[in-house]
Amino acid sequence: MTAQPWLLCSSRPLGQFEDAHWAPTATAFHIYASAWPERPNILNRPCTRFSVGGDSLIEIQGERLTVTTSSRNVTPLYWCTDSHGNFILSTDLLIAASAWANLTDSQPGVREDSGVYLDDRSSIHGIKRLPHSSRLEVTLLGDLMHIEQTTTKDELALQSDLYDDALLAGQAQISALQQSITTHLQKASKTAVLVSGGVDSGLVAALLAAQCPDVEAFSIGTPWGNEFDDAQQLADALGFTLKRIELDPQSILLALPQTIRAFGHAQAQAIEIGVAITAFCRQLEEGRLIFTGYGSDLINSGLATGDGLAKDIRSSIALEVNKTRYSSELTGIAAQACGSELAHPYWDLPVLRTALDTCPSVKTIRNREKGHLRLAAEQWLPTEAAWRKKTAIHHGNGLGSALAQLIDATTGQSDSAAMLYRQILIVQLEQAMRTPLVPLPAEEILDRSLQSIANRR
Known part of the structure; x- marks a missing residue:
């Protein structure tokens, strides 16, 4: 298990972060980092670049820092500034809050509603989140500072009817998936894939x-549900040896702090989706690139699954894609903290673009969602797997309702899941304010959070 990776840029030195200082000589900004996957040779370089989430970019040159967030906005970036020349930018919400307090003697606190905001607010008062498709330019002019924030082209704003034949549309998306996988494999050593037995992960x-x-090949289950039999059938057809991973309740609870910190919020549905893969990564050998089928339901059906079809697929897709750009649920930060990398090919821009350019009418075939993809998938998968009815990710492994019940049983209070998620964020913020370079172990975060809830009874 490695430390939670984060990157921090500041207009002024930060005493509490000195041990994580990269001390570049070619910029007026101060750069700090912990377990960040890429450490460039900063000294005497005219421009230093950091990739965030695969396609957002931080560029630092002399007195100027420029941030460009992508349309996907996979990994969030947080920032804050004032009229006194103070500025911070970080990939980690808790580090951003701690750094801002260090600069300004402020006391950031967790919002009462610590969920997902579809704007520039974060779940901590006073800390802003950079929205997708934006550009932030900060220039230090002695003791003064100039900041300009603009909007860039949103690559995911438009949908079209470019692909209006079901089979050709499905084949086009599969071709984009192939290229996406090829690109990811260029940096892989050990490779893994999560399968459930359905068309998305199966493809x-x-x-x-x-x-x-x-x-x-791995399949994740819990004491409350699994899709092992379907995954096994698919693995047998493809010639895989399937490894069944059943997460126990304690391992799921202990994955909550890491998941919540990586997401930067405590929104229940997103946490339910993310905590299983975090728990899986926590017990997996390090050094793997893990492929998933996450994101297909978002871009192909607007999150309609076996429960029914969206009435307006185009509007549903636009809504869900936009929400995902703020929820951070596809970030790889939690996996990186466990020594692994995540690859979500359906959320890669070429695959996204193909799905958005597919006519809604061909996305429903045989009265089934993702019909175009299922039709084309018959060339790669057993027909049963291509057309298998699937439930949402967090229902397939049983976490949809069971996690809330587990938390209620653990706290001894009803409807306490949201309270626990928020308290976990509070405990981690309090620790970051005291000693940002020494995070608490997951066991201690969970214990403190549970004790705090117990004391309110």
Whole structure:
């Protein structure tokens, strides 16, 4: 288990962060980092670049810092400034809050509603989040500072009817998936794929097997549910050896702090989706690139699954894609803290673009959602797997309602899940304010959070 990775830029030195200082000589900004995956050679370089989430970019040159967030906005960036020349920018919400308090003697606190905001607010008062498709330029002019924030082109704003034949539309998306997987494999050593037995992860697994025969296949279950039989059927058809991973309740609870910190909020549905993969990564050997089928329901059906079809697919897709750009649920930060990398090919821009350019009428075939993809998937998967009815991710592994019940049983209070998630964020913020470079172990965060809730009874 490695430390939670974060990057921090400041207009002024930060005493509490000195041990994480990168001390560049070619910029007026101060750069700090912990476990950040890329450490460039900053000394005497005219421009230093940091990639965030794969396609957002931080560039620092002399007295100027420029941030460009992508349309996908996978990993959030947080910032704050005032009229006194203070400025901070961080990939981690808690680090941003701690740094801002260090600069200004302020006391940031967690909002009462600590969920997802579809604007520039974060779940901590006083700390802003950079929205998708934006550009922030900060220039230090002696003791003065100039800041300009603009909007860039939103690559995901438009949908079209470019692909109006169901089979061709599905094939176009599969072709984009193939290229996405090829790109990810260029930096991979050990490769794994999460499968449930459905069309989304099944396609990723089949395409991956064609390029990487020694890939490991895993399926995640809990005491409350699993899709092991469907995943096994798919693995047998594709020639995989399937490893069944059943997460115990304690491992799920202990994955909550890492998930909540990586997401930067405590919104229940997103946490339910993310906590299983965090718990999985926590017990997996380090050094793997893990492929998933996450994101397909967002871009192909607007989150309609086996429960029914969206009445207006185009509007549903636009709504869900936009929400995901703020929820951070597809960030790889929590996995990186466990020594692994995540790859969500359906959320890669070429695949997204193909899905958004598919006519809604061909996305429903045989009265089934994602019909175009299922039709084309028959060339890669058993027909049963291509057309298998699937539930949402967090229902397939049983976490949809069972996690809330587990938390209620643990706290001894009803409807306490939201309270616990927020308290976990509060405990981590309090620790970051005291000693930002020494985070608490997950066990201690959970214990303190539970004790705080117990004291309110």
